[in-house]
Amino acid sequence: MAAASLSPSLAGPLVRRLSDSHGRVIHDLRVSITDRCNYKCVYCRSGEGEERYPELTIAEYLSLIELFVGLGITKVRLTGGEPLLRRGLVELIAELARMRTLDGEPLDLAITTNGHLLASLARPLKDAGLNRVTVSMDAVDSAVFERITRVPGSFEKVLAGVRAAREAGLTPLKINCVLLRGFNEDQIEGFARFARDEDVVVRFIEFMPLEEGRLWTPEIVVPLREVVERIGRVLPLQELPAREAGETARRYTFADGVGEIGIIAPVSQAFCGACSRVRLTSDGKIRTCLFSQVEHDLYGHMRSLLEDGALERGHNNAQEELREYICRTVHGKEARHHIGEPGFLKPSRSMVHIGG
Numbered sequence: 368m369a370a371a372s373l374s375p376s377l378a379g380p381l382v383r384r385l386s387d388s389h390g391r392v393i394h395d396l397r398v399s400i401t402d403r404c405n406y407k408c409v410y411c412r413s414g415e416g417e418e419r420y421p422e423l424t425i426a427e428y429l430s431l432i433e434l435f436v437g438l439g440i441t442k443v444r445l446t447g448g449e450p451l452l453r454r455g456l457v458e459l460i461a462e463l464a465r466m467r468t469l470d471g472e473p474l475d476l477a478i479t480t481n482g483h484l485l486a487s488l489a490r491p492l493k494d495a496g497l498n499r500v501t502v503s504m505d506a507v508d509s510a511v512f513e514r515i516t517r518v519p520g521s522f523e524k525v526l527a528g529v530r531a532a533r534e535a536g537l538t539p540l541k542i543n544c545v546l547l548r549g550f551n552e553d554q555i556e557g558f559a560r561f562a563r564d565e566d567v568v569v570r571f572i573e574f575m576p577l578e579e580g581r582l583w584t585p586e587i588v589v590p591l592r593e594v595v596e597r598i599g600r601v602l603p604l605q606e607l608p609a610r611e612a613g614e615t616a617r618r619y620t621f622a623d624g625v626g627e628i629g630i631i632a633p634v635s636q637a638f639c640g641a642c643s644r645v646r647l648t649s650d651g652k653i654r655t656c657l658f659s660q661v662e663h664d665l666y667g668h669m670r671s672l673l674e675d676g677a678l679e680r681g682h683n684n685a686q687e688e689l690r691e692y693i694c695r696t697v698h699g700k701e702a703r704h705h706i707g708e709p710g711f712l713k714p715s716r717s718m719v720h721i722g723g
């Protein structure tokens with residue numbers, strides 16, 4: 368795919384901040400930089416063939432992200448697929464670290480990864496300017512872990528990645544665990560100990576209907592209160608106050624204050640009212656909700672302006688048109704998802720192809 372590039376100066380004359388028609392300010396951008404993945408987690412991918420969307424060049428991601436930053440985005444999380452598979456990732460982080468928010472601050476830069484390649488990349492990523500990393504881990508028992516990822520030796524690799532990230536200072540280090548009844552709910556207590564032993568924040572996430580196959584049922588979701596009850600039986604928990612309005616995780620510590628557990632309950636206690644996110648897929652489409660039924664082809668729009676020569680003829684006008692397009696799209700963000708309601712429709716893409 369040919370490189371499309373906007374000029375480095377995207378600050379328009381108007382200072383606008385992204386918001387939607389429900390009064391939410393949008394300051395958090397998730398960007399998928401590939402939908403390839405080196406794991407085949409049983410609850411995520413069917414394992415039969417891999418639907419693939421095109422990837423943009425690193426320069427193209429930078430151009431698109433810069434447009435969003437010029438509209439008030441302050442936090443950028445790179446995801447996928449598996450973002451550590453993407454060549455040029457360290458350079459991308461280094462470039463993002465040079466960008467400034469509308470208030471002149473550095474961006475808050477994070478990556479969500481399965482951690483398989485993190486042992487060797489943690490230090491270069493930190494040196495390039497990455498602030499934090501979230502590692503996905505769905506078991507603390509290596510046999511259960513490998514049954515879920517379907518990759519032999521994966522547990523040791525991820526554990527080494529977690530430790531390397533902590534040593535590199537990519538902290539607070541968060542571990543995300545998706546719980547599914549009958550797959551890994553027996554890992555809950557082990558994760559509570561893991562949080563304390565490894566000095567990481569473990570966050571349990573309710574399973575959402577975003578898989579490639581047809582696994583999701585209301586019964587497979589392990590709800591928040593069940594997690595709290597189970598951990599509380601072995602290690603008493605104390606709830607921590609929210610640090611900011613709209614925090615997605617309910618946070619708990621243990622009686623002695625060592626370690627932290629978070630619970631993200633998009634199904635049993637949806638937090639859409641406080642959503643501040645928008646997503647860009649690996650092929651440059653804006654998704655205003657994980658469960659959106661429509662996508663908005665920002666990259667296609669940029670390409671057609673380039674092909675028209677519009678970007679060359681009137682650079683500022685063309686950038687303004689793209690910014691307008693983003694503002695209009697984000698303004699129409701959905702009020703909430705409808706998981707579990709009659710008539711609920713799965714989105715056209717599964718989690719791995721959207722960017723979790």
Ligand code: SAM
Pocket residue numbers: 404410411446447448449450479480481482501502503504543545572573574575576577578718719722723
């Ligand atoms: N490969 C990276 C990783 O493993 O973190 C980034 C992409 S992965 C799709 C992002 C996160 O989405 C992972 O933590 C994964 O467990 C989670 N996930 C995938 N399918 C999910 C689902 N149906 N419901 C909730 N979380 C899901």
